[in-house]
Amino acid sequence: MANMVVEQTFDKPITNEEMNAMARRVDPCLEAHGATWVRSYISSDRKRVICEFEAADAEKVRESYRSAGVQFERVWSAEVFSRDKPTASY
Amino acid sequence: VKESGGNPLFALELARAQSTGSLTQVIASRLAQLDGRARDLVSWAAAIGHQFDAETLGRATEMPSGEMLTALEKLERLAIIRVAESRFYDFAHDLVRDVAYQTISGPRRLLVHRQIARALQSMHDPDSVFAGDIVRHASLAGDNALAVPAAVAAGQRCLRMFAYADATNVARLALQLADTLPPTERFERQTQLFEIIVTARTPIAERLKFSPRIAELIDAARNNGQARSAALGAHLLAALHADAGDLVGAEQQTIRSAEIARSADPRAAAYAMANTARCLLFIERDIPRAQSLLAEVEAIIGAVGGDHIEIALGLGYLHAHRGEYESAVAHLGRALEMAAREQDHWREWCAAARLVTLALETRNLDAAKRWCERLQPVAAKMTGGSEGVRTELLASIARFALDGKPRDLRARLQDVREIDSKSDLAWALTFIAELELERGETETARRDAEEALAAADTVGRPSEAALARVILSTLTGKRLITKADPNLSERAIRCFTEWKETRHGQHGRRANV
Numbered sequence: 345m346a347n348m349v350v351e352q353t354f355d356k357p358i359t360n361e362e363m364n365a366m367a368r369r370v371d372p373c374l375e376a377h378g379a380t381w382v383r384s385y386i387s388s389d390r391k392r393v394i395c396e397f398e399a400a401d402a403e404k405v406r407e408s409y410r411s412a413g414v415q416f417e418r419v420w421s422a423e424v425f426s427r428d429k430p431t432a433s434y
Numbered sequence: 435v436k437e438s439g440g441n442p443l444f445a446l447e448l449a450r451a452q453s454t455g456s457l458t459q460v461i462a463s464r465l466a467q468l469d470g471r472a473r474d475l476v477s478w479a480a481a482i483g484h485q486f487d488a489e490t491l492g493r494a495t496e497m498p499s500g501e502m503l504t505a506l507e508k509l510e511r512l513a514i515i516r517v518a519e520s521r522f523y524d525f526a527h528d529l530v531r532d533v534a535y536q537t538i539s540g541p542r543r544l545l546v547h548r549q550i551a552r553a554l555q556s557m558h559d560p561d562s563v564f565a566g567d568i569v570r571h572a573s574l575a576g577d578n579a580l581a582v583p584a585a586v587a588a589g590q591r592c593l594r595m596f597a598y599a600d601a602t603n604v605a606r607l608a609l610q611l612a613d614t615l616p617p618t619e620r621f622e623r624q625t626q627l628f629e630i631i632v633t634a635r636t637p638i639a640e641r642l643k644f645s646p647r648i649a650e651l652i653d654a655a656r657n658n659g660q661a662r663s664a665a666l667g668a669h670l671l672a673a674l675h676a677d678a679g680d681l682v683g684a685e686q687q688t689i690r691s692a693e694i695a696r697s698a699d700p701r702a703a704a705y706a707m708a709n710t711a712r713c714l715l716f717i718e719r720d721i722p723r724a725q726s727l728l729a730e731v732e733a734i735i736g737a738v739g740g741d742h743i744e745i746a747l748g749l750g751y752l753h754a755h756r757g758e759y760e761s762a763v764a765h766l767g768r769a770l771e772m773a774a775r776e777q778d779h780w781r782e783w784c785a786a787a788r789l790v791t792l793a794l795e796t797r798n799l800d801a802a803k804r805w806c807e808r809l810q811p812v813a814a815k816m817t818g819g820s821e822g823v824r825t826e827l828l829a830s831i832a833r834f835a836l837d838g839k840p841r842d843l844r845a846r847l848q849d850v851r852e853i854d855s856k857s858d859l860a861w862a863l864t865f866i867a868e869l870e871l872e873r874g875e876t877e878t879a880r881r882d883a884e885e886a887l888a889a890a891d892t893v894g895r896p897s898e899a900a901l902a903r904v905i906l907s908t909l910t911g912k913r914l915i916t917k918a919d920p921n922l923s924e925r926a927i928r929c930f931t932e933w934k935e936t937r938h939g940q941h942g943r944r945a946n947v
Contacts, residue, residue: 346854376713378894400893402854404717406819410780411713417818421854 345398347424348379348405351417357390366414373408374399461533465514471497471505476514480534481546483567485522493553494546548575555580562587569604578611582623585611589630598634605630609647621655621663625670632670638678645674665737669700704734705742712748715755716784717857718895721921728752743772743781750785754792757924762792770808783812783821790828794835794865795925802832820853827862835869860890860898867905880909897926904933 363386374381379399386393399405402421409416465476478495479486492502506523509515518524525531538546551571554564565588572581585608592601605627612623628648632641648671655663707727714724728748735745750766753759766785773782786809793802806829813825823846830846833839843866850859863886870879883905890899896919903914904926922930 373713376710376719377717401856403820403857404893406855407716410819411709413780415818419819 345380345400347382347422348397348399348402348419349422350393350395350397350405350409350419352393352395352415353417354391354393358386358393359390363393369412370408370414373411374405377404377408379404379408457529458533461530462537464512465530465534465537468509468512468514471501472508475502475505476509476534477538478546478550479515479523479525480531481538481543481571482550483570484528484531485518485524487521487523489521489557490550490553493556494550544575547571548577548580551575551577551580551584555584562591565591566604569608573607573611578614579619582608582612582615582627586623586626586630589627593630593633598636601630601634602636602640605634617658618660621651621658621660624651625655625663625666628667628670632674632677638674641674642678645671648674665734666700669738700734700738701740704731704738704740705744707731708742708744708748712744712751715748715751718755718897718921718923721755724748725752741772743769743776743778746772747781747785750788754788755923757928759792759796763789766792779812779815780819780821783809783816783825786812787824787828790832791861791865794828794832797835799832799836802835806832820850820855820858823849823853824855824858827858831862831865834866838869838873856889856893857895857898860886860893860895860902862886863889864898864901864905867902871905871908876909879905883909896921897923900926901929904929908933 363384367381371381374397377399379397382396382398384393384395397405402419406416406419409419465473468476475491475495475497478491482490482494488499488502488506491497491506492499495502497505506515510517510523513526514530515523516526525534548571551568554568554571557564559565565584568584569581569588572578572584585604589601589605589608592598592604609624609627612620612627615623628644628651631644632648634641648667652664652667652671655667708731711724711727711731714720714727728745731745731748735741746765746769750762750769753762753765766789770782770785770789773779773785786805789805790802790809793799793805806825809825809828813821816822827846827850830841830843833841834843847859847862847866850862863882867879867882867886870876870882883902887899887902887906890896890902900919900922906912907914
């Protein structure tokens with residue numbers, strides 16, 4: 345499974361209830377597509393959301409969102425980047 | 435003053451008519467003094483009820499609007515009616531309305547109420563706002579054929595507004611009226627009314643009291659050859675049992691799955707099942723389940739009526755999967771039109787895209803070009819997704835299939851790699867490899883088939899994986915197909931069968947028929 349990132353933007357701040365309602369719509373489609381939600385980030389003004397999934401390809405996530413009628417900005421596959429450990433300066 | 439209800443005008447009238455001793459008589463005599471149009475209008479308005487508007491009054495009385503407005507102005511001036519709110523009038527006093535109503539003779543009352551019910555029915559009312567009033571007037575007119583369907587609409591409106599007790603009351607009243615309807619209509623209406631009662635979230639004990647009557651309806655409908663009403667009745671009974679926690683009883687009542695049994699709305703359940711089936715077909719997983727779900731959907735829809743994009747789309751994909759091309763095109767075409775009508779761009783795109791791939795798979799290249807043209811404006815309407823890139827790839831493949839010139843084909847394939855749509859990549863590369871194999875371009879065919887196989891395996895596309903393996907087996911002479919998969923498409927099975935028959939035939943294999 346690869347890492348997938350979904351970007352969403354909203355005109356009005358989104359509430360937790362709305363986020364949960366959206367998740368309830370998308371979840372059955374994601375499950376059918378063998379995709380798993382990992383975590384979501386929401387901006388402080390609650391107008392931007394980034395969701396992370398594990399899926400076989402990005403299209404599975406797009407299809408789940410489309411099928412559930414949930415809007416998104418873009419979906420892309422990603423690699424996890426880990427910084428080198430900072431070198432001790434003492 | 436007490437008798438006048440605090441209305442100074444009537445208090446004055448009463449004082450003037452002390453000898454009569456009755457305000458009712460005073461009002462009756464005042465109304466009798468009105469001229470023809472105004473007196474007539476007062477009767478109609480009283481029959482409509484406490485509040486009435488000029489449009490309903492005009493439609494019911496069929497009075498020319500000029501004359502009606504003059505009469506209304508006069509009644510307003512005489513303080514018999516007053517403007518209540520926005521476009522509504524009301525009687526200045528309930529007593530006036532009561533007296534005016536009493537002056538209408540019994541037989542005429544029936545005609546007046548029927549006329550009002552018909553006037554309301556003829557008005558544009560998409561939300562069934564007038565349905566309750568139609569029920570009242572039609573039942574007062576003894577016109578049950580008009581009252582019962584209006585009660586169904588009123589009950590359904592109550593359900594939409596979560597007014598469950600009101601929904602049950604109106605359905606219960608209409609069930610009595612429905613007894614007088616001719617058999618065919620009676621069964622259909624009674625079923626709709628029971629559906630309202632079962633769906634309303636009133637206490638289950640209350641709803642269960644209707645079980646014997648629903649069971650009687652099922653038997654009567656079946657005996658009268660009304661299979662549709664009998665089927666829906668069985669669904670309702672099952673739903674009641676399921677709501678009561680009696681799933682065994684639910685199963686005994688119907689052959690429907692527990693999923694259906696828990697739903698009081700078989701159409702909604704059928705659409706949900708169609709959605710699941712369509713999803714399975716899109717991802718080419720658990721196809722036998724998708725097939726049985728769609729068979730059940732067709733049975734339910736056959737019994738209770740209705741249609742949905744998901745049903746047409748699911749059936750289109752299923753028939754395409756089975757290699758039944760003509761019916762696949764018909765279902766997909768239906769899905770396309772429904773989705774276009776409902777502005778469901780994604781499903782419109784999905785239907786059109788499958789029509790393109792189907793046309794390419796059957797080498798109907800003119801049709802492929804035509805469907806690509808239909809696909810492009812739909813993709814242009816969609817933002818954020820992959821549809822634009824995938825559309826361009828399909829158009830490029832269609833051109834390549836027509837004249838064998840690759841043009842921008844590799845660039846479009848790279849675009850699809852970048853958006854990470856492996857199912858599309860697997861289908862595209864398999865199809866391109868088939869064309870290349872036919873043209874003797876074995877090296878590119880091998881490369882494309884290998885990439886197609888990897889992509890198909892990653893996302894679990896058994897048919898594309900099998901087709902890629904057939905191409906690679908043809909090229910290498912080695913048997914790369916290992917086991918049969920119940921999810922394989924007819925196209926993949928046919929290609930594999932042909933490969934077996936012409937084994938070692940190498941480049942002579944026909945990729946498609």
